[in-house]
Amino acid sequence: MMLNIIRKKREGKPLTTEEIHYFIDNYTRGSIPDYQAAALLMAICIRGMNKTEVLTLTRAMMYSGITLNLSAIKGTKLDKHSTGGVGDKTTLIVAPILAAAGIPVAKLSGRGLGHTGGTLDKLESISGLRVEMLVDEIIRQVKAIGLAIASQTADLVPADKKLYALRDATATVDSRALIAASIMSKKLAAGADVILLDVKCGNGAFMKTRKEAFSLARLLVEIGNSMERKTVAIVSSMEQPLGTAIGNSLEVAEAVKTLSGQGPADLTELCYYLAATGMVLCGHARTETAAMREVKKIIATGRALNKLKLMVQAQGGNVDQINNPKQLPLARVTEIITSPQDGYIVRIKAEPVGQAAMLLGAGRHKKDDPIDLSAGIVLHKKAGEKVKRGEKIASLFTNDIDTLEVAEKKLLSAYTFGKRKPAATPLILGKVQ
Numbered sequence: 012m013m014l015n016i017i018r019k020k021r022e023g024k025p026l027t028t029e030e031i032h033y034f035i036d037n038y039t040r041g042s043i044p045d046y047q048a049a050a051l052l053m054a055i056c057i058r059g060m061n062k063t064e065v066l067t068l069t070r071a072m073m074y075s076g077i078t079l080n081l082s083a084i085k086g087t088k089l090d091k092h093s094t095g096g097v098g099d100k101t102t103l104i105v106a107p108i109l110a111a112a113g114i115p116v117a118k119l120s121g122r123g124l125g126h127t128g129g130t131l132d133k134l135e136s137i138s139g140l141r142v143e144m145l146v147d148e149i150i151r152q153v154k155a156i157g158l159a160i161a162s163q164t165a166d167l168v169p170a171d172k173k174l175y176a177l178r179d180a181t182a183t184v185d186s187r188a189l190i191a192a193s194i195m196s197k198k199l200a201a202g203a204d205v206i207l208l209d210v211k212c213g214n215g216a217f218m219k220t221r222k223e224a225f226s227l228a229r230l231l232v233e234i235g236n237s238m239e240r241k242t243v244a245i246v247s248s249m250e251q252p253l254g255t256a257i258g259n260s261l262e263v264a265e266a267v268k269t270l271s272g273q274g275p276a277d278l279t280e281l282c283y284y285l286a287a288t289g290m291v292l293c294g295h296a297r298t299e300t301a302a303m304r305e306v307k308k309i310i311a312t313g314r315a316l317n318k319l320k321l322m323v324q325a326q327g328g329n330v331d332q333i334n335n336p337k338q339l340p341l342a343r344v345t346e347i348i349t350s351p352q353d354g355y356i357v358r359i360k361a362e363p364v365g366q367a368a369m370l371l372g373a374g375r376h377k378k379d380d381p382i383d384l385s386a387g388i389v390l391h392k393k394a395g396e397k398v399k400r401g402e403k404i405a406s407l408f409t410n411d412i413d414t415l416e417v418a419e420k421k422l423l424s425a426y427t428f429g430k431r432k433p434a435a436t437p438l439i440l441g442k443v444q
């Protein structure tokens with residue numbers, strides 16, 4: 012049967028519901044070998060899948076393990092997901108804002124891989140903080156304080172765990188159908204009523220062009236809505252890193268700053284917009300303008316930051332590090348990078364910045380690689396800013412001095428300098444609902 016399925020997809024023919032279920036059920040159970048699964052993934056990557064196939068694949072993956080029932084939590088529950096980027100710490104900001112607005116947020120997050128970061132690693136840079144939680148614990152915590160961010164449990168969507176590792180090893184990650192099914196199977200299994208998606212677009216994202224990003228956003232929204240979950244996708248730029256901090260503890264510090272109303276302009280703009288969209292989606296505000304007013308009030312009164320502190324405390328983390336982010340771990344060695352010329356920073360490509368942070372120890376090459384939660388990069392200037400030769404543009408932080416030279420080279424390869432100020436590019440590219 013598997014041979015026929017592979018051949019059929021290789022010839023570009025659509026797979027039936029029965030064939031897709033056969034593949035997912037048997038691969039999850041271990042009765043289809045990796046080499047056959049890899050061949051099918053490659054055929055899907057090249058030939059694509061139609062909407063019906065993607066929906067079927069999503070459902071088959073969603074039901075490959077347990078699904079969460081959040082009905083014990085009152086109100087409209089929200090989950091948020093970003094397709095991944097560099098410096099993307101929006102969950103640490105948006106989730107507390109929404110929880111402070113009274114929207115229960117039960118968020119299952121992942122770890123970073125390659126040049127992109129993951130929320131769990133960021134949270135674990137807070138000493139003592141636990142992300143491995145039982146389902147009952149998550150539900151109890153959301154009932155008590157309105158917010159939990161935890162690791163996806165092993166029995167939730169086991170098909171994705173196996174498939175993602177295989178995709179990562181066979182150059183089959185960047186397929187629209189496979190990405191959509193991977194993301195939505197996990198979001199649907201996690202049980203929230205409302206799904207807020209941030210689809211990243213640009214050189215630091217899976218989706219490099221607007222066309223690809225909007226196409227993925229439409230597919231994700233269609234899948235969510237067809238499963239009776241209110242789903243909205245924001246498409247936002249991942250041309251340059253988001254905010255100024257890249258690396259786990261550095262990003263927590265920047266999230267605290269943003270929750271205090273003093274974050275970088277781009278990160279603040281995106282987080283407020285995501286939070287306002289979430290509020291409208293959950294029926295907490297009638298218009299985006301009203302929601303935005305509410306977001307600003309929640310930040311100004313310190314309620315959002317307080318929510319983060321409550322969550323850190325509930326999950327065993329050291330709240331002193333949130334009260335005073337200077338207490339967060341910071342790598343021992345600092346290297347200052349300066350501008351090689353006068354002029355403007357025309358571009359800072361996100362992907363090489365993420366790779367430079369990874370080289371410093373902040374990211375993983377492979378799924379189980381250890382990482383240094385205190386390493387990373389702080390950008391002192393962003394694209395569009397004027398610089399003088401010799402002026403500080405970035406700082407590198409690491410505990411492994413041997414990585415500095417190659418990381419510095421990688422970081423500088425991200426920059427384009429020019430004589431003229433570049434035209435401003437929008438951060439939020441659109442919304443699909």
Ligand code: URA
Pocket residue numbers: 094095184189190191193194
């Ligand atoms: N994020 C996921 O969860 N899955 C993918 O395939 C890509 C990004």
